[in-house]
Amino acid sequence: MKRQDDWYDPMDPGPADPGPSADDGWHEPPADYDYRDPREAGRGAGEDDRQAGRPAAGNAEFRNRRSVQTDLFEAPVRRPQPVKRQPGQPIGTMAEAQELLRKYYGYPDFREGQKQVIECLLSGRDTLGIMPTGGGKSICYQVPALMMSGTTIVVSPLISLMKDQVDGLDSIGVPAAYINSSLSYAQVEMRIRKAERGEYKLLYVAPERLESERFLELLAGLVVPMVAVDEAHCVSQWGHDFRPSYMRINELVSHLPDRPLLAAYTATATDQVREDIVKHLKLSEPQVFVTGFARENLSFSVIKGENKRDVLMGYIREHAGEAGIVYAATRKEVDQLCEYLLRQGVAAGKYHAGLTDKERADAQERFLYDEVRVMVASNAFGMGIDKSNVRYVVHFNMPKNMEAYYQEAGRAGRDGEPSDCMLLFSPQDIHIQKFLIEQSVSGPERQAQEYRRLQQMADYCHTPQCLQRYIVRYFGGEAEEDCGQCSNCVSPDMELTDITLEAQQIFSCVKRMRERFGMTLVASVLKGSRNKKVLDFGFDSLSTYGLMRNRTEKDIVDLIQLLVAEGYLQLTEGKYPVLRLSSKASDVLSGKERVVQRIRLKPSAPVVQDVEAELFDELRKLRTEIAKREGIPPYIVFPDSTLREMCGVQPTNPAAMLKIKGVGEAKFFKYGAFFIEFFKQRQG
Numbered sequence: 001m002k003r004q005d006d007w008y009d010p011m012d013p014g015p016a017d018p019g020p021s022a023d024d025g026w027h028e029p030p031a032d033y034d035y036r037d038p039r040e041a042g043r044g045a046g047e048d049d050r051q052a053g054r055p056a057a058g059n060a061e062f063r064n065r066r067s068v069q070t071d072l073f074e075a076p077v078r079r080p081q082p083v084k085r086q087p088g089q090p091i092g093t094m095a096e097a098q099e100l101l102r103k104y105y106g107y108p109d110f111r112e113g114q115k116q117v118i119e120c121l122l123s124g125r126d127t128l129g130i131m132p133t134g135g136g137k138s139i140c141y142q143v144p145a146l147m148m149s150g151t152t153i154v155v156s157p158l159i160s161l162m163k164d165q166v167d168g169l170d171s172i173g174v175p176a177a178y179i180n181s182s183l184s185y186a187q188v189e190m191r192i193r194k195a196e197r198g199e200y201k202l203l204y205v206a207p208e209r210l211e212s213e214r215f216l217e218l219l220a221g222l223v224v225p226m227v228a229v230d231e232a233h234c235v236s237q238w239g240h241d242f243r244p245s246y247m248r249i250n251e252l253v254s255h256l257p258d259r260p261l262l263a264a265y266t267a268t269a270t271d272q273v274r275e276d277i278v279k280h281l282k283l284s285e286p287q288v289f290v291t292g293f294a295r296e297n298l299s300f301s302v303i304k305g306e307n308k309r310d311v312l313m314g315y316i317r318e319h320a321g322e323a324g325i326v327y328a329a330t331r332k333e334v335d336q337l338c339e340y341l342l343r344q345g346v347a348a349g350k351y352h353a354g355l356t357d358k359e360r361a362d363a364q365e366r367f368l369y370d371e372v373r374v375m376v377a378s379n380a381f382g383m384g385i386d387k388s389n390v391r392y393v394v395h396f397n398m399p400k401n402m403e404a405y406y407q408e409a410g411r412a413g414r415d416g417e418p419s420d421c422m423l424l425f426s427p428q429d430i431h432i433q434k435f436l437i438e439q440s441v442s443g444p445e446r447q448a449q450e451y452r453r454l455q456q457m458a459d460y461c462h463t464p465q466c467l468q469r470y471i472v473r474y475f476g477g478e479a480e481e482d483c484g485q486c487s488n489c490v491s492p493d494m495e496l497t498d499i500t501l502e503a504q505q506i507f508s509c510v511k512r513m514r515e516r517f518g519m520t521l522v523a524s525v526l527k528g529s530r531n532k533k534v535l536d537f538g539f540d541s542l543s544t545y546g547l548m549r550n551r552t553e554k555d556i557v558d559l560i561q562l563l564v565a566e567g568y569l570q571l572t573e574g575k576y577p578v579l580r581l582s583s584k585a586s587d588v589l590s591g592k593e594r595v596v597q598r599i600r601l602k603p604s605a606p607v608v609q610d611v612e613a614e615l616f617d618e619l620r621k622l623r624t625e626i627a628k629r630e631g632i633p634p635y636i637v638f639p640d641s642t643l644r645e646m647c648g649v650q651p652t653n654p655a656a657m658l659k660i661k662g663v664g665e666a667k668f669f670k671y672g673a674f675f676i677e678f679f680k681q682r683q684g
């Protein structure tokens with residue numbers, strides 16, 4: 001299959017029309033779903049042996065969920081007795097779920113959004129969770145899975161993601177496995193047999209597997225209390241990455257002897273996609289929750305009209321030693337930017353689809369293991385990477401829609417620690433994205449939809465409102481108050497300027513041009529340009545001609561964009577959007593309403609480093625040593641947030657250590673002693 005994940009590159013001829021399934025940036029294309037994770041190299045066939053050799057903490061414990069046992073390492077029970085659950089019958093209480101969360105994950109409580117979703121599942125109802133990636137959605141099906149007898153099947157579209165999830169579950173002592181094309185037939189059979197014996201609580205399955213009738217029959221032999229569908233928008237032809245195999249999920253459900261509970265998750269905002277999910281997965285009277293889009297630890301900022309490289313370099317210098325991702329729109333830009341950073345002495349790596357599999361795997365691994373601090377990447381990077389200590393994500397170019405942006409930006413701060421998401425905007429970014437829509441999306445209806453979504457992305461860059469609030473509303477959630485930390489909220493370096501007069505000039509020009517032209521031409525007329533189009537239409541005779549001649553055309557376009565983002569002007573859909581006045585504009589024209597703009601005065605001051613930085617660094621070193629010994633990425637040992645809390649508490653005994661968030665029982669047994677010893681030595 002042809003690689004298309006970096007179709008984004010406008011300089012690259014590539015396929016003219018990748019078709020509906022590959023038209024998206026934020027999801028890797030089918031070719032890449034089979035991309036094998038570097039960490040898997042050399043494990044392969046041995047994986048089952050490794051899992052077999054480990055004492056199974058499996059269903060023995062969960063067979064009777066009412067008696068929560070503390071012994072994690074109990075011998076496996078060969079045949080779990082299926083406990084039949086009637087449809088709609090409750091599964092358990094939130095208190096029980098919380099106990100499991102504490103015991104396995106080491107956290108005292110669920111996040112607000114997780115609570116609602118889990119509560120609904122526990123009441124025995126199908127659930128559709130609209131949650132961002134990184135909003136903690138895996139816990140929303142993992143914890144309920146721990147409370148039910150049998151093996152929960154998780155349909156997940158990405159091999160590397162499954163691998164990461166199974167590693168994560170493994171590290172906290174929950175038995176899980178995955179089945180996808182990276183395994184041989186014999187390995188698949190072995191895993192199914194183990195699942196039949198009830199040795200896994202969760203089984204991750206690639207949707208393509210469901211195409212095989214034989215495979216469905218194999219699964220029908222399992223006790224499956226729940227099917228969780230990750231990235232459920234893949235079931236919709238309206239979704240940005242339709243995958244036909246998702247249509248088979250329903251087939252899987254009907255093959256099972258008892259109808260399992262269904263839990264679906266997506267981060268897509270459009271209603272049409274949501275309706276499709278309910279319809280095609282045949283969710284039964286599902287509750288829908290929009291949740292988790294407000295990530296309090298993320299500070300968003302949009303920076304316009306400054307030299308992007310200078311801003312980026314300044315930021316990286318201020319945050320030396322922290323891990324970050326820099327997304328750029330094209331391969332060429334990734335190459336050049338990475339080279340530039342290396343020249344500036346930054347430990348940078350790069351990742352895009354033009355590199356070989358090996359180059360990509362190496363780059364990814366070096367980033368995961370904290371050897372490379374800054375990853376410069378195209379949108380091909382990041383799917384299935386759960387590195388929790390990414391401290392910032394910078395977008396060197398504006399992405400094509402809010403879904404793509406939030407997916408990528410949301411890779412910052414998975415551990416809940418304060419992190420930054422910065423977008424460097426230039427109007428050129430809009431042109432690039434339009435070109436790409438034109439090249440890659442077929443059909444006027446779909447194109448119109450993509451243009452609309454692009455406009456909403458551009459609005460984000462121009463809105464003077466709270467950015468966090470804009471995001472939450474875009475995805476259909478409610479934001480009660482401003483975040484207080486985005487670049488629009490925190491603005492000591494911002495100045496409010498009254499631009500009512502300029503707005504009136506622009507509106508009246510749009511009106512005099514009969515609302516039939518786009519921004520560029522309106523700006524040319526206001527500037528008093530003598531370009532051919534202006535003269536051909538005779539616009540030089542309009543009373544608004546040259547009204548803003550003391551500004552640059554770029555400035556005027558920026559102002560128009562601000563007025564669009566604020567809803568005073570509307571842009572029609574399509575390739576050549578036309579400016580129209582909205583009803584809000586007439587209040588400004590009549591002098592009833594005033595318009596203000598925030599203007600950035602100077603770059604923000606560097607963030608003050610915290611006093612525990614040194615101790616934190618030492619803990620990070622200890623974590624890296626442990627990770628190397630175990631052959632896992634450092635963040636799997638403990639996330640940054642856990643190390644931070646240790647800095648404050650400095651635990652020197654088991655009880656204190658177990659109170660730290662992120663220290664569950666399994667991890668305590670594995671790593672607790674190293675850290676206790678470290679603090680003892682430090683204090684003694």
Ligand SMILES: [Zn+2]
Pocket residue numbers: 465466467468469482483484485486487488489490
């Ligand atoms: Zn804000």
